[in-house]
Amino acid sequence: MKKTICMIPLYVWTLVFILVPLAIVIYYAFISDPHGDASFSLDGFRDFFSNPVFAEVLLRSLKIAFISTLVCILLGYPAAYFLARSKSRFKFVVIILMLLPMWINFLIRTYSWLSLLEKTGLISTLLTYMGFGPVDFTGTEFAVILVSVYDFLPFMIMPIYITLLKLDQSHLDAAADLGANPAKVFFKITLPFSVPGILSGVAMVFVPSVTTFAISQTVGNGKFPLIGDLIQEQYMVVSNWQFGGAISIVTMAVVLLLMYFINRTDSDENGGGILQ
Amino acid sequence: MGNNKNRILELSGIYKNFDGLGILNGIDLYIRENEFLTLLGSSGCGKTTLLRIIGGFLQPDEGSVFYKGECINDVPPHKRNINTVFQKYALFPKLTVGQNIAFGPKLKKWDKKKIRESVDEMLRLVNLEGFRDRDVTTLSGGQQQRVAVARALINKPDILLLDEPLGALDLKLRKEMQIELKRIQQESGITFVYVTHDQEEALTMSDTIVVLDAGRIQQIGTPQDIYNEPKNAFVADFIGDSNILAATMKHDLCVNFLGYDFECIDRDFGENAPVDVVLRPEDIILGAPSKNENKPCGVVTSSIFKGVHYEMRIDVDGETIIAQSTVNSEPGKTVSIDIIPENIQVMHKCEHSPDVKKKKAEENAEFKLEAAN
Numbered sequence: 084m085k086k087t088i089c090m091i092p093l094y095v096w097t098l099v100f101i102l103v104p105l106a107i108v109i110y111y112a113f114i115s116d117p118h119g120d121a122s123f124s125l126d127g128f129r130d131f132f133s134n135p136v137f138a139e140v141l142l143r144s145l146k147i148a149f150i151s152t153l154v155c156i157l158l159g160y161p162a163a164y165f166l167a168r169s170k171s172r173f174k175f176v177v178i179i180l181m182l183l184p185m186w187i188n189f190l191i192r193t194y195s196w197l198s199l200l201e202k203t204g205l206i207s208t209l210l211t212y213m214g215f216g217p218v219d220f221t222g223t224e225f226a227v228i229l230v231s232v233y234d235f236l237p238f239m240i241m242p243i244y245i246t247l248l249k250l251d252q253s254h255l256d257a258a259a260d261l262g263a264n265p266a267k268v269f270f271k272i273t274l275p276f277s278v279p280g281i282l283s284g285v286a287m288v289f290v291p292s293v294t295t296f297a298i299s300q301t302v303g304n305g306k307f308p309l310i311g312d313l314i315q316e317q318y319m320v321v322s323n324w325q326f327g328g329a330i331s332i333v334t335m336a337v338v339l340l341l342m343y344f345i346n347r348t349d350s351d352e353n354g355g356g357i358l359q
Numbered sequence: 360m361g362n363n364k365n366r367i368l369e370l371s372g373i374y375k376n377f378d379g380l381g382i383l384n385g386i387d388l389y390i391r392e393n394e395f396l397t398l399l400g401s402s403g404c405g406k407t408t409l410l411r412i413i414g415g416f417l418q419p420d421e422g423s424v425f426y427k428g429e430c431i432n433d434v435p436p437h438k439r440n441i442n443t444v445f446q447k448y449a450l451f452p453k454l455t456v457g458q459n460i461a462f463g464p465k466l467k468k469w470d471k472k473k474i475r476e477s478v479d480e481m482l483r484l485v486n487l488e489g490f491r492d493r494d495v496t497t498l499s500g501g502q503q504q505r506v507a508v509a510r511a512l513i514n515k516p517d518i519l520l521l522d523e524p525l526g527a528l529d530l531k532l533r534k535e536m537q538i539e540l541k542r543i544q545q546e547s548g549i550t551f552v553y554v555t556h557d558q559e560e561a562l563t564m565s566d567t568i569v570v571l572d573a574g575r576i577q578q579i580g581t582p583q584d585i586y587n588e589p590k591n592a593f594v595a596d597f598i599g600d601s602n603i604l605a606a607t608m609k610h611d612l613c614v615n616f617l618g619y620d621f622e623c624i625d626r627d628f629g630e631n632a633p634v635d636v637v638l639r640p641e642d643i644i645l646g647a648p649s650k651n652e653n654k655p656c657g658v659v660t661s662s663i664f665k666g667v668h669y670e671m672r673i674d675v676d677g678e679t680i681i682a683q684s685t686v687n688s689e690p691g692k693t694v695s696i697d698i699i700p701e702n703i704q705v706m707h708k709c710e711h712s713p714d715v716k717k718k719k720a721e722e723n724a725e726f727k728l729e730a731a732n
Binding site: 251253254256257258259260261262263264267272275 | 416436437441442445446447449450451453463466467514
């Protein structure tokens, strides 16, 4: 009984901030002419699938998100590993420094990269001094991925770090004791143990970077419209809520499907054991 | 030192510090083949540290570890033919019983058929036939313990290290596993190095006991040696119940305690030398006081029924003597105390001697009083 009462704020939160907005998006996605006769229609979806440009945008978004996530794993895993294994007193200073940028607004962080990457920016100026410049990094996929990685890296490091903290030293000792060299200890014990952390990290990096819109508009110079840009444009600029809703639903379906497959691979691995 | 072929492992002058604190302070020890050797001591005495040095998980600050005559200080754990049963078993939770046991052989790339046969053989040895495909997290503490032993033994190590393996089990299971482990050791013929703080466990299972305190070896011997002839007051106090009394060695074969001379079998302590004596409670003979005999007498202050025997506390001029007997003596009764020469164990004084301890405590109290003033 008491438990049920404690859960009420959670239900209210879920209802007000997740279910109701979702219902609104879905409602408008299937309604044509909301200010007129408001009849059921699949026009939004038909528009999306009839023009290959939109699928291209979605694929590009997925590609950039995939690369960003991969780079986040490759950079974030070693960082999380050394933080978790470290007994240094400065460990918490490092963690705070890592989290510090997250306290600053996402848009401000992204704009500050613009002043580093643009033709008159800091990096280009330095390169000019050294005789290589000027170079304009903006408007490249590289810039979009770089800033995505920068923005989302802490979301990869933290879940892996927290998982690795729970790793039992005695399991590592036992594997070494049974004849595993340090590399085998890592691949047979540490890495399989940290898979749930990596998956949380993937969920926290991949999903927001698929749908991000500010990064491609700023450091991407708008040359690489991503699916997020498209959605934002439909709602805020064109005011076509039906098409915006349709793109949102397609994107959501693709992302959910991908996350489902990633998670299923993990449970297969668990079932098969870490030796296979 | 290396001329004895029987010695499989030798530790020489091992020192280990943690944060400037001396955990091991000069350990010299050898372990023979097929021996069941127990490192016995209270927590913090350095026994687990010593075990981890043998396993290769820690490096000694000073000293060397010799394996069959070769120094193995720089050999990492995965290259030592030594396996460990860890304190909390450290079984791999995502693997089945069979996969846990096969972990070592798979790493060593044994033939699949050989692995299967060896796993079966190990399951038989530890009485877990039919458990091959069970999830280790569903096993009881005792079963997990057996899997841990099997997982280590399948590698056919020359030495098996066991770090308080029975600590998490209840008393009855512990007793069963003591017998089981001893049987496994005898059947497999592997040298066991066993760490425990439980003196009874050590006495039951070991061929050799090494008593450790504050990173130093206090005594090495057979269970009988350690129990019957403790070298100093620490060992006597740690192993079993005992009466430790300050005494004077009058001359060879005569020692004075409780105000009376007793015949004993020890010699070479010098004349009128201060010593300690150990009297085991079960060795004390209580009798009716008699004026003709020259024996200490005391008043029984308490008597507790312990099942097989009664345990009585007897006050002899302010000293409390614990005696065990199948015959009860009621509190308030005056009894005489006797003990045969073979049961008096004379020891050199050490920092654990009762009078040394008392003096130290008094000094500390005085010091505190002065500090307070």
